[in-house]
Amino acid sequence: MRCAVVVVVMLLGSAAGIAAARLCPESVAAWNRYVSATEARIAAELASSRGFLALDFSAGAATARRALLAGEIVVEPMDGAKAGGVPIGVPSALVHHWRGAILIPGTTVARLVAALEQSAPPAGQADVLESEVLERRPDWMRVSLKLQRKNIVTVVYNTEHVVVFSHVNDMRATSTSTATRIAEVADVNTRQEHELRPGDDRGFLWRLNAYWRYEQAANGVIAECESITLSRDIPAVVKYVVRPLADRAARESMTSTLASLRARFSS
DSSP: OHHHHHHHHHHHOOGGGOOOEEOOHHHHHHHHHHHHHHHHHHHHHHHOSSOSSGGGGSTTHHHHHHHHHTTOOEEEEOOOOEETTEEOOOTTEEEEEEEEEEEEETOOHHHHHHHHHHOOOOTTSTTEEEEEEEEEETTEEEEEEEEEEESSSEEEEEEEEEEEEEEEETTEEEEEEEEEEEEEEESTTSTTOEEOOTTEEOOSOSEEEEEEEEEEETTEEEEEEEEEEEEEOOOHHHHHHHHHHHHHHHHHHHHHHHHHHHHHHOO
């Protein structure tokens, strides 16, 4: 694996000098279609009597629930969004679509959501370096996060997110977090630290949406996150090496986020 990383960095250029990428209008339009299709599917699932969590609508639903109730973290890649049965592709970019869930013992949906509505994820949780609530209304908040993502290289972003909460009933709730601004930070922790223009950077993170569902279980709350992110495409010459690394990083990031949430709120 170390040799693979060295080869990739050599092919792409040095870690500091990876070529810039630009988010094109065609990619944005296709991303918007992908998000719309994903949100329509989620709305249909939430209105269904078959289940509530996204995993309830997967082939391995029963196995996943048993694993969750036993204390495991369940993380899986998701099939891409479709329109009319046809997969929605995003030109000149990559969509990363993952789902993860965890049991938070000793709490209730009402207590968990109330706590989430009061503060942004604290610094030190998962990839969060700094956090601040910029604005708050009932069941709505705008937060600022400084995020650090590690893959082949380490990248830092200044981001803003709108988070909306919905209380289905005493046993179930949802929240949606949409990044409204993502700016890569260059020369981090130096006197020259500055932001690159959003969408005109190295392209490791252009868009980020997270869809959460919270369901009461006998011994706690199952918290499930479905995330979709957009990044630059991978050059064909290194795709066979880079894509598995990107998938591993996405799995590790989701696992870390869920584990941090459990550590923060379990009693």
